Amino acid sequence: MKGGVIISIFSIFSGSSKKKKAAVFIDYEHWYISLDKSYHIKPNIKDFSEEINKEYDVTEMIFFGDFSNPSLNSEMHKIRAFTNKIVETNNGGGFYKKDFTDFIMLDHIYRTAYTEKDIDTYIIFTGDGHFSSVVLFLKQTCKKHVVVYGVKNAFSGQLKQTADESREIPTETDKLLPYERMILSNLYTLSREYENPRASFSKTVTTVCEKFDADELNVRRALETLINEGYVIQYDAQIGAKNVRLIKPDFDKTEKAGIYKKGSTVNKTEN
Numbered sequence: 001m002k003g004g005v006i007i008s009i010f011s012i013f014s015g016s017s018k019k020k021k022a023a024v025f026i027d028y029e030h031w032y033i034s035l036d037k038s039y040h041i042k043p044n045i046k047d048f049s050e051e052i053n054k055e056y057d058v059t060e061m062i063f064f065g066d067f068s069n070p071s072l073n074s075e076m077h078k079i080r081a082f083t084n085k086i087v088e089t090n091n092g093g094g095f096y097k098k099d100f101t102d103f104i105m106l107d108h109i110y111r112t113a114y115t116e117k118d119i120d121t122y123i124i125f126t127g128d129g130h131f132s133s134v135v136l137f138l139k140q141t142c143k144k145h146v147v148v149y150g151v152k153n154a155f156s157g158q159l160k161q162t163a164d165e166s167r168e169i170p171t172e173t174d175k176l177l178p179y180e181r182m183i184l185s186n187l188y189t190l191s192r193e194y195e196n197p198r199a200s201f202s203k204t205v206t207t208v209c210e211k212f213d214a215d216e217l218n219v220r221r222a223l224e225t226l227i228n229e230g231y232v233i234q235y236d237a238q239i240g241a242k243n244v245r246l247i248k249p250d251f252d253k254t255e256k257a258g259i260y261k262k263g264s265t266v267n268k269t270e271n
Contacts, residue, residue, distance in 0.1 A: 020120035022056035027126040028065035034151035041177055049082045064105045066090045109134050113142050125149040129156030135163050179222035182212045184260040187249045199247050212268045
């Protein structure tokens with residue numbers, strides 16, 4: 001009797017801790033172009049990959065796009081850090097290229113549904129409403145759980161309502177990234193111009209706003225985030241008779257995190 005109880009409890013715990021198997025299909029044209037157009041930032045593949053791998057047992061992650069586009073092509077090395085499954089959708093024919101990307105991506109999803117029966121969850125990154133049909137097919141016919149990701153303001157309402165879950169990008173943290181890079185670029189310039197740079201919180205905010213024509217509230221929030229996450233360090237210093245609080249960046253840490261590399265070019269962004 002006791003042995004039976006132990007076995008039952010073990011089964012419950014081992015079953016509950018097991019991650020669901022997931023297949024991920026990403027319309028990288030939608031992700032890259034929509035983010036660039038609306039928010040002037042690039043996809044954060046690292047955070048996206050970490051998020052879904054933490055939640056699911058990802059069996060495959062496939063990126064789709066017309067990588068003959070120079071902007072998309074420049075992203076290939078970033079994608080390959082997470083997967084080599086990249087589907088080039090440039091057809092060289094008369095189709096509208098974006099429609100062709102969607103057609104190829106849909107074909108892959110349907111074929112996976114028919115051949116990979118052990119997949120529990122389908123994660124589809126696209127903003128297009130005509131993916132609603134495949135979402136319904138996966139849910140109703142295949143009895144699968146479907147999660148859709150899309151870029152805010154370029155994300156079909158119908159698609160969001162059809163899926164079991166919908167998640168929008170960018171997050172508030174993503175939106176602050178351009179301002180974080182402005183701040184770090186300014187601090188790097190300061191370190192090049194002065195042997196012992198003395199940057200304060202308020203002076204940095206003022207300088208960055210003037211230099212990049214940036215929104216003050218966003219710059220303040222970005223600098224606070226950098227400090228809270230340890231990318232910028234606050235310390236006390238004695239200047240004359242005054243004790244002041246200054247800031248300094250940890251460029252090794254910002255480079256490892258993919259936030260900013262010393263000397264990188266940073267452009268103005270719309271606020």
